[in-house]
Amino acid sequence: MQNPYPCENLRVKVFVSYSAEADSTAARLMNKLRKLGYDAAGDSDVSVGDTVGSYVAEAISRADIVVLLLSVSSDDWFTDVTLNALTAALDERGVTCVPALVAPQRTIRSGWGTCVDLRRDYNDDIENFASNLVAAASVDFSRLDWQTFESTVAELLVRLGFSVQHSAPEADWCDFVARFPTSDPFGAEQEQFWCVETKHLRQQRLGVAELGKLLAQAAAAPRPCNALLVTDSRLTSVARDYVGVTSRKLRQELKVIERPELLRLLLRFPDLIQRLSRTDESPQP
Numbered sequence: 001m002q003n004p005y006p007c008e009n010l011r012v013k014v015f016v017s018y019s020a021e022a023d024s025t026a027a028r029l030m031n032k033l034r035k036l037g038y039d040a041a042g043d044s045d046v047s048v049g050d051t052v053g054s055y056v057a058e059a060i061s062r063a064d065i066v067v068l069l070l071s072v073s074s075d076d077w078f079t080d081v082t083l084n085a086l087t088a089a090l091d092e093r094g095v096t097c098v099p100a101l102v103a104p105q106r107t108i109r110s111g112w113g114t115c116v117d118l119r120r121d122y123n124d125d126i127e128n129f130a131s132n133l134v135a136a137a138s139v140d141f142s143r144l145d146w147q148t149f150e151s152t153v154a155e156l157l158v159r160l161g162f163s164v165q166h167s168a169p170e171a172d173w174c175d176f177v178a179r180f181p182t183s184d185p186f187g188a189e190q191e192q193f194w195c196v197e198t199k200h201l202r203q204q205r206l207g208v209a210e211l212g213k214l215l216a217q218a219a220a221a222p223r224p225c226n227a228l229l230v231t232d233s234r235l236t237s238v239a240r241d242y243v244g245v246t247s248r249k250l251r252q253e254l255k256v257i258e259r260p261e262l263l264r265l266l267l268r269f270p271d272l273i274q275r276l277s278r279t280d281e282s283p284q285p
Contacts, residue, residue, distance in 0.1 A: 012137040015059045016042040018069035018102075025102045025118075025126060026069055032130035038137075065096045065133060070115065071103040091260040094234060096136070098264055100129065116267055132270050135277035136263050141200070141232030144276075149200040150175055152276065153230045156262075157196070159269050164196075173217035178228065194255075195221060199231040206235050206256075208242045215246065215254060226253040234258045 014033055018026040026042050033040035041059055060066055068083075083099060090097040100116040118125040141149065154164045154176060162178040174195040182190050195218040199206055211229065218227040235243070235258060246254050257265070266273045 012065065012134075013039045013041075013063045014065045014067060014133060015056075015063040016040065016067045016069065017056070018043060019071050022069045022071045022102050025071075028126050029067070029069075029130055032127060033133065036130065036134050038134065060090070060095070063095055064137065065098060066090055067133070068097065068099045069102045070099055087261075087264070091258060092240065094260060096260040096263045098133070098267055128270060132267055132273050135273050136267055138277045139263065139266075139273070141259070144200065144232075146198075146200040149232060150198045152272065153196070153198045153262075156265060156269070156272065159272070160265070162194075173221050174214070177225070193221075193223060193225045194228045195225045196228045196230065199229060199233070201231060201233040204233055206231050206233055206239055208236075208239050211239055211242055211246070211254065211256070215252065218252060224252070226255065228255045228257070230257045230262060232259055232262065234260075 014030075016026050016030055023044070026044075030040040030042055043056060068086075087097040087099070098116060100118050102118050116129065118129055144152075157178050158164055162180050164176055164178050166176045174197050176196050178194040178196050180192045180194065182192055184190055195214065197210075197214050197217075199210065206229075214227045214229050218225040235256060243254055243256055263273075266276065
């Protein structure tokens with residue numbers, strides 16, 4: 001099969017981390033990626049004279065995408081906290097971290113909502129996952145118009161369980177409102193309301209001013225609303241610190257989805273990521 005996304009243009013490096021019981025799965029995934037022309041390496045590719053720790057640290061530092069294959073024994077070293085901390089640290093460096101479940105008996109933990117599920121049809125899933133990683137690497141959000149970006153974010157949220165409203169009263173203060181069903185500690189049904197802003201910045205970084213504006217918009221809404229900002233770019237370091245401090249101080253939650261997390265979420269829905277990679281090939285008007 002000819003590689004539709006040539007690596008000589010993208011120079012995409014994929015690092016695959018896995019436990020011993022996932023050896024065969026990792027080998028198949030890396031072989032598929034290499035056949036497609038990508039630079040794929042894994043935990044087992046340690047050169048003579050290198051320690052495993054130094055090799056893995058160096059490989060991750062050079063990677064564009066890090067895949068974590070989660071098998072049964074992953075319980076020994078991955079908890080919700082460690083997985084979230086690792087993905088957050090890689091996101092901050094602009095590296096897309098993609099956790100993937102590979103063992104049939106493995107269950108999804110509550111904090112592992114962004115995991116790609118490869119447990120159903122093993123052979124097809126590995127082949128398709130490799131192709132989807134290639135498609136994700138090819139997505140250039142800067143070539144999309146803002147309407148396409150906003151509609152893609154809205155569709156993604158619907159796939160994640162939200163309902164989206166452009167005509168809700170709160171929508172006067174933001175791009176659209178997303179409602180998410182939940183429950184209180186006693187089991188009574190509730191709904192969370194999120195004021196959603198999409199920022200299609202074409203590689204510019206997002207600063208504190210935009211975050212403050214979104215919080216003010218959510219606070220002005222006629223009912224309590226959290227604030228969600230989705231961007232194809234990344235936050236400045238000052239803005240990232242602002243998110244952490246603000247979320248701790250206010251009852252109102254502020255959530256920002258930057259490019260690495262956005263790609264990770266899109267990879268859960270192959271048709272979306274494939275559609276984006278095809279849309280990206282079309283010239284801008």
